[in-house]
Amino acid sequence: MPEPVFRFAPSPNGHLHLGHALSALLNARAAVALSGRLLVRLEDIDRTRCTPELEREMLEDLAWLGLQWEEPVLRQSDCFPQYREALERLQDMGLVYPAYLTRAEVRSYVSAHEAEGKPWPRDPDGAPVYPRDEVVISQAELSARADSDAPFALRLDMTRALARLGGPLFWEETGAEGPALFAPGKKAPVDAAAWGDVVLARKDTPTSYHLAVVVDDARQGITDVLRGLDLYHATSVHRVLQELLGLPAPRYRHHRLILGEDGRKLSKSSQDTSLRSLRAAGMTHTELRRKIGF
Numbered sequence: 147m148p149e150p151v152f153r154f155a156p157s158p159n160g161h162l163h164l165g166h167a168l169s170a171l172l173n174a175r176a177a178v179a180l181s182g183r184l185l186v187r188l189e190d191i192d193r194t195r196c197t198p199e200l201e202r203e204m205l206e207d208l209a210w211l212g213l214q215w216e217e218p219v220l221r222q223s224d225c226f227p228q229y230r231e232a233l234e235r236l237q238d239m240g241l242v243y244p245a246y247l248t249r250a251e252v253r254s255y256v257s258a259h260e261a262e263g264k265p266w267p268r269d270p271d272g273a274p275v276y277p278r279d280e281v282v283i284s285q286a287e288l289s290a291r292a293d294s295d296a297p298f299a300l301r302l303d304m305t306r307a308l309a310r311l312g313g314p315l316f317w318e319e320t321g322a323e324g325p326a327l328f329a330p331g332k333k334a335p336v337d338a339a340a341w342g343d344v345v346l347a348r349k350d351t352p353t354s355y356h357l358a359v360v361v362d363d364a365r366q367g368i369t370d371v372l373r374g375l376d377l378y379h380a381t382s383v384h385r386v387l388q389e390l391l392g393l394p395a396p397r398y399r400h401h402r403l404i405l406g407e408d409g410r411k412l413s414k415s416s417q418d419t420s421l422r423s424l425r426a427a428g429m430t431h432t433e434l435r436r437k438i439g440f
């Protein structure tokens with residue numbers, strides 16, 4: 147078996163919270179248990195929200211937690227040419243199209259549809275699946291937007307992509323905690339159609355999360371992706387992109403989420419669970435580990 151390579155991949159667009167601490171520590175523990183390596187990757191493609199200050203604080207929080215990772219960290223903002231290359235390969239396969247509908251147009255199209263009693267599909271994150279541009283706006287309007295400076299997203303034509311790949315896809319889902327770490331994985335079925343035409347890039351953003359994560363996991367030789375259950379369904383999209391681009395599939399381990407008092411997933415804006423504020427309130431990292439059941 148090749149040496150396992152794990153990664154913790156936060157986005158420096160806010161402060162790390164208890165959920166990130168759990169993810170980081172599980173990755174570190176698994177890397178040690180399986181005599182593997184641990185990398186840190188900064189997913190900073192959102193150039194408006196990610197700042198050097200937040201990045202510095204994030205790495206400082208990880209060091210405080212006791213995490214040890216290999217240097218250098220990879221910054222996605224340094225890898226835009228690699229994402230462009232992957233995007234161009236998908237474009238050459240005829241699987242990418244510019245999509246011009248605004249969020250408001252999608253919303254009003256979907257509500258009009260539903261007002262007629264016809265349900266509209268939602269993706270696994272709960273957002274309406276993207277309708278085709280030509281069913282919402284006229285051909286003339288579409289051409290006018292294409293000829294102008296209108297913003298657009300580059301979307302994967304999921305129907306075509308799945309047709310190109312043919313048979314059903316799977317991924318290996320392995321336990322993230324305890325003895326399950328060593329057990330063989332289960333075959334999890336890919337359901338990428340449920341996502342519809344996902345965004346791969348935008349007019350002013352050279353990549354989306356889905357494209358970048360797949361390119362980077364392959365480039366960094368990641369063998370084990372260990373991340374929160376909130377990204378479980380995103381794995382379907384990642385597997386499709388890996389197959390289209392001829393990239394190896396890592397093993398996946400999705401771990402439990404830490405929920406806030408309101409029962410919802412923690413967010414970077416909930417200050418009371420940020421590692422910084424817990425630390426400022428005097429919590430030690432041993433107490434913090436205990437708090438998240440570590």
Ligand code: GLU
Pocket residue numbers: 155156157189359372373377
């Ligand atoms: N950057 C993502 C996040 O902070 C994690 C991506 C991943 O682990 O695949 O939620």
